[in-house]
Amino acid sequence: MLKCHLTGCFRQPIMTSAPATFSATRPTLWTPLTFAVFRAIWIAGLVSNVGTWMQNVAGVWLVTTLTTSALVVALMQTATSLPAFLLSLPSGVMADLIDRRRLLLFTQAFMVVMAGILGILTLLGEISALGILGFTFLLGMGAALNAPIWQTVVTELVPRPALPFAITLNGVSNNIARAIGPAVGGLVIAYYSPGYVFVLNGISFLGTWAVVYAWQRDPTRATGPAENFIGALQAGMRYVQYSPALYGVLVRTFAFSFGVSAMWALVSVVIARKLQLSSGHYGTMLSWLGAGAVAGAFLMGRTGSRLNFNQRVLLGSLAFVGTNLALALFTSVYWLYPVMFGSGVAWLMVMTSFSTTVQLNVPKWVQARVISIYMLVFQAGLSVGSLVWGELADRTTLTLSLVGAAGWMLLSVLLAIPFPMRSAENLNLDPAGHWPEPKVHSAIDPDDGPVVVMIAYRVAAPDWPAFRQATEQLTRLRLRDGALRAGVFADVAHPERITEFFYVATWGEHQRQHQRFTKEDQTIEARVKQFHTGSEPPHVTHLLAFPRTTNVEVATPLQNLEAQP
Known part of the structure; x- marks a missing residue:
């Protein structure tokens, strides 16, 4: 079972939020470990990840020995990734709306129980390949509910300049575990039983539950009307839709995970069927991959500043072209070990x-x-890819499936042209907090609406092209932060009078817009305002749907008009 938290699992000990100040002028790979809270999280995550990777080996190897179908073996990856595809988005919404500590206590306890039952059934000899798939799916559900919460914790614990190194260190935690866990898991399988591995993994979840229980996190203060689940879900999807930098990353992520899934799904088949080797060799293969990832962290710590994120993804994708080809063509495991080491660096x-x-x-x-x-998106690529490459291996040959995956990875490199990854280190995403609350005649219920906001400018004709370009960016921000519609109109009698408008579902949603506008967004707003030539600042008007009336009148059909007296 590949329990992939993308860059590792975060474990949150006692203490609270990120430091307000940061004295280091240039952070390094070791800077996040100077913060006690992050350091404790990293250690706890390492222990839990070792247990997880032990179970990865035990689960996949046990299924490999219980069935002759490459598809069923490949479905182990799908059983892990599919829950994330189904549950990660609802989990992210809950993580933004509900107390995260309570959610983590529940999910950690759930995984303790599932891993324990799987271990007991295995020790009693009452488990089948399909049963392992089922428990892998249930454990994947727990991991899917956990993952978005773990991913957000790191931003609370280290300052923004050190965030890339903190994320790298969490990846190191997972990959140190990948280097240690498979080897230990392989030894336990060889001398005892996979059931003991499953039990040990359950104990590691129990340790994490204790750490979360001791966590005293600062309560989050509400800054506006509370969001409901559906509204929060729509807000998250809308934010991605109107953020080109984000959906570009998502396209690249799916393409990469679809191609790299062939390695995760079929490496055990290569070892067991093609090379006719034991579980120990499979564990050693994963250990080489984990060791490569750890070495990659130190390499990036020394030379990472020379390569931007876009260049790193390009190099990594090309490396996995070679990985899939090597798995397809090499006949000696000793040649595959250094290949897996390089794959760990690329991963x-x-x-x-x-x-x-x-x-x-x-x-x-x-x-x-x-x-x-x-x-x-990442887990969707892994799930679909595992199914596709596993089915292709069953219908044709293992070699052809891996060569096909290599071809896919090579083609995915071309996505860097339409979807480049741009630097974001210098963005200031703190709330701007500069919008004054509108003057109202009486209190307005947050659920009242819809609301139309109009901002009137005076813009000279020679400035219209530049003004139009600037307002296009501002319109995207309005839609990203909650507007259902937005646009710019000119007065037909006085074309220099130009009005920007945006339409919001409720008054409460517009109040949340005030909190969502960032200091980075202010630069775009300022760019629009610089074209205003009036003696007074642009005039802002808030219009609320008139009470107890429909928002849009519906024309009466002509036949009904004729029948009226």
Whole structure:
């Protein structure tokens, strides 16, 4: 079972939020570990990840020995990834709306129980290949509910300049576990039983539950009317839709995970069927991959500044072209070991680039939801890819399936042209807090609406092209932050009078817009305002749907008019 948290699992100990100040002028790979809270999380995550990777080996190897179907073996990856596809988005919404500590206590306890039952049934000899798939799916559900919450925790614990290194270190935690866990798991399988591995994994979840129970996190203060689940879900999806930097990353993420899934899904088949080797060799293969990822972290710590995120993803994708070809063509496991080491370097390079780009482009109010969408896309690629490459291996040959995956990875490199990944380190996504509350005659219920906001400018004719270009960016921000419609209109009698409008579903949603507008967004708003030539600032009007009337009149059909007296 590949329990992939993208860059590792976060474990949150006692203490609270990110430091308000940061004295280091240039952070390094070790900077996040100087913060006690992050350091404790990293250690706890490492212990839990070792247990997880032990179970990865035990689960996949046990299924490999219980069935002759490559498709069933490949479905182990799907059983892990599919829950994330189904649950990561609802989990992200809940993580932004509900107390995260309570959610984590529930999900950790759930995984303790599932891993324990699986271990007991295995020790009693009452488990089948399909049964392992079922429990893998249930454990994947727990991981899917956990993952968006873990991903958001790191931004609370380290300052923004150190965030890329913190994400890298969380990847190191997962990959140190990948280097240790498979080898330990392989030894336990060889000398005892996979059931003991499952039980040990359950104990690791129990330890994490204790850490979360001791966590005393600062309560989040509400800054506006509370969101409901459906509204929050729509807000998260809308944010991604109108953020080109984000959906570009998502396209690249799906293409990469679809191609790389062939390695995760079929490496055990290569070892067991093609090379006729034991579980120990399978564990050693994964250990080489984990060791490569750890080495990749140190490599990026020294030379990472020379490559931007876009270049790292390109190099990593090309490396996995070679990985899939090597698995398809090499006949000696000793040649595959260094290939897997290089794959580990590429894996960490790509995954930290994706994850860091997403987190640097997202403000806190929607962070868990956007991360959950990112994880959904990633796991969708793994799930669909595992199914496709496994089915292709069953219908044709293992070699042809892996060569096909290599071809896909090569073609995916071309996506860098229409969807480049741009730097976001210098973005200021703190709330701007500069919009004054509108003057109202009496209190307005947050559920009243819809609301139309109009901002009137005076713009000279020579400035219209530049003004139009600036307002296009501002319109995108209005739609991203909650508007259902937005646009710009000119007065037909006085074309220099130009009005920007945006239409919001409720008064409460417009109040939330005030909190969502960031300091980075202010630069775009200022660019629009600089074209205003009036002696007074642009005039803002708020219009609320007249009470107890329909928002849009419906014309009466002509036949009904003729029948009226």
